[in-house]
Amino acid sequence: MQIALLNKKINEAIVDAKIVFVINKDLNHASIADKETLELLGFKGESEETLFVPSSKTIYVGCDSLDADEIRLAASKALECIKKTNLKSLAIGTYSNDCPGVNIKALVEGFILGSYTFDTYKSKKEPSKLEKIIICLDDYSRVDVSLETATKALRSATAVAEATNFAKEIVNATPQDMTPMALADVAQTLTSIPNVYCKVMDENFLKAQGMNAFLAVNRASVHPPRLIHLTYKPKEVKKRFVYVGKGLTYDSGGLSLKPSEHMVTMKADKSGAAAVMAILKGAATLELPYEIHAIIGATENMIGGDAYKPDDVLVAKNGKTIEVRNTDAEGRLVLADCLCYAQELKPDLLVDMATLTGACVVALGEYTTGIMGHNSELKHSMRKASDKSGELSGVLPFNKYLRKLLKSSVADMSNISSSRYGGAITAGLFLDNFIEEENKDKWLHLDIAGPAYLEKAWGYNQFGATGAGVRMNLYWMIEENKK
Ligand code: BES
Ligand code: ZN
Ligand code: ZN
Numbered sequence: 001m002q003i004a005l006l007n008k009k010i011n012e013a014i015v016d017a018k019i020v021f022v023i024n025k026d027l028n029h030a031s032i033a034d035k036e037t038l039e040l041l042g043f044k045g046e047s048e049e050t051l052f053v054p055s056s057k058t059i060y061v062g063c064d065s066l067d068a069d070e071i072r073l074a075a076s077k078a079l080e081c082i083k084k085t086n087l088k089s090l091a092i093g094t095y096s097n098d099c100p101g102v103n104i105k106a107l108v109e110g111f112i113l114g115s116y117t118f119d120t121y122k123s124k125k126e127p128s129k130l131e132k133i134i135i136c137l138d139d140y141s142r143v144d145v146s147l148e149t150a151t152k153a154l155r156s157a158t159a160v161a162e163a164t165n166f167a168k169e170i171v172n173a174t175p176q177d178m179t180p181m182a183l184a185d186v187a188q189t190l191t192s193i194p195n196v197y198c199k200v201m202d203e204n205f206l207k208a209q210g211m212n213a214f215l216a217v218n219r220a221s222v223h224p225p226r227l228i229h230l231t232y233k234p235k236e237v238k239k240r241f242v243y244v245g246k247g248l249t250y251d252s253g254g255l256s257l258k259p260s261e262h263m264v265t266m267k268a269d270k271s272g273a274a275a276v277m278a279i280l281k282g283a284a285t286l287e288l289p290y291e292i293h294a295i296i297g298a299t300e301n302m303i304g305g306d307a308y309k310p311d312d313v314l315v316a317k318n319g320k321t322i323e324v325r326n327t328d329a330e331g332r333l334v335l336a337d338c339l340c341y342a343q344e345l346k347p348d349l350l351v352d353m354a355t356l357t358g359a360c361v362v363a364l365g366e367y368t369t370g371i372m373g374h375n376s377e378l379k380h381s382m383r384k385a386s387d388k389s390g391e392l393s394g395v396l397p398f399n400k401y402l403r404k405l406l407k408s409s410v411a412d413m414s415n416i417s418s419s420r421y422g423g424a425i426t427a428g429l430f431l432d433n434f435i436e437e438e439n440k441d442k443w444l445h446l447d448i449a450g451p452a453y454l455e456k457a458w459g460y461n462q463f464g465a466t467g468a469g470v471r472m473n474l475y476w477m478i479e480e481n482k483k
Contacts, residue, residue, distance in 0.1 A: 013091035050081035071106035076114020076460035093139030112161035163282030164467035170274035171465030175250035180298035211337035220307035242347035246354035247273030247298035254327030268453035272353035297334035323411035359423025370447035372428035386472035
């Protein structure tokens with residue numbers, strides 16, 4: 001599906017049908033030619049409501065306001081409405097708000113995110129017939145959008161949305177297909193982008209580096225672990241950003257086995273890995289002036305005679321000892337070692353992304369990413385970036401009393417809290433043990449356990465993977481680059 005810009009009125013575009021948004025239920029707007037038909041058919045213009053009027057070849061879509069995320073939602077619903085039709089080309093106006101280009105971005109993101117379908121495992125594929133969407137710049141605008149601004153917006157939004165869909169595709173792949181080695185192969189494909197490099201390390205490297213917490217999680221798996229290190233290094237570098245992703249290609253819980261109903265969807269425990277790869281891909285495509293590293297700890301968490309056990313004590317890369325009390329709290333063990341490795345790169349920003357705790361889903365609900373860290377300004381800027389990107393996020397506060405709950409009688413710390421409450425934060429505080437003093441204020445922990453994978457679609461997110469965390473971080477970098 002191609003998206004093009006046209007410096008003409010919507011009625012001059014030669015297409016199979018046009019899309020008209022009904023903003024704030026205003027059926028009297030000049031852009032709405034079928035008012036009587038719409039009223040006759042009971043179309044009110046509610047958010048997410050769509051109607052195709054064949055006589056005028058118009059797709060009407062309800063849209064609550066000109067806010068970017070409403071525009072994304074309406075754009076995606078327009079495509080959903082014509083999914084089964086044979087329409088090949090569509091045209092739409094620009095719906096500018098006060099910020100030129102912003103809603104062109106939102107339109108493009110809505111179309112690309114909304115058009116994603118996952119059919120790898122379907123024997124009968126039903127590809128969309130839609131080939132082209134034309135965005136007409138000379139329409140409804142309260143603000144003039146220059147072709148230059150619009151072209152930039154189109155390019156930027158395409159990079160962000162396609163990176164998000166790239167993450168979805170990785171996460172949706174089954175655990176038998178997307179093993180740690182297969183994940184490393186996907187990472188290698190990103191080296192086709194200029195200035196992107198990829199190193200893949202095996203278990204011998206992990207042993208040499210003393211990454212025993214990571215190795216312990218891998219032990220019962222028939223698939224060897226991989227430490228994947230992607231780098232994007234452009235000519236001009238303003239800062240160095242290091243991302244660390246949890247890449248559990250499957251989480252059975254290990255010997256602290258998950259109940260079967262909780263095990264389903266655990267192919268999505270590699271969502272942090274997919275997100276950091278996608279962020280690097282997006283940033284490289286946008287040619288942002290930052291050196292970016294994506295570090296992924298890829299392994300399964302399985303059961304077997306060789307499995308690591310509750311009662312084991314592990315020595316992490318930084319020498320700290322961890323009492324294992326629950327093998328299902330495995331993500332933090334992998335991340336602990338990867339965070340140590342990541343800090344050797346002397347980052348200006350260190351972000352880890354993980355489907356880390358069910359407790360985060362309980363705390364914030366299934367749509368929202370948990371943001372944790374020590375630096376209020378940094379947490380706040382990520383919150384703002386996520387709002388702009390259309391992702392939902394909330395800050396979860398650390399405190400010293402929750403930290404005490406990780407105390408162990410036999411080792412430096414336990415891998416689980418002694419309380420059943422505050423589990424998302426205690427997991428974040430566990431990771432904090434592996435953040436060096438000089439990096440405390442540079443670090444953010446993003447728990448994407450809720451929004452990363454859906455068993456029920458919402459907004460413009462389909463069933464399955466959503467690419468959670470990708471857009472908020474790319475928006476964060478785009479904002480940072482304006483400074
Ligand atoms: N991968 C899970 C967390 C998770 C839960 C992700 C639901 C997505 C949806 C993680 O490894 C895990 O099992 N965490 C445990 C921690 C507990 C043992 C302290 C959990 O959340 O129950
Ligand atoms: Zn687990
Ligand atoms: Zn897990």
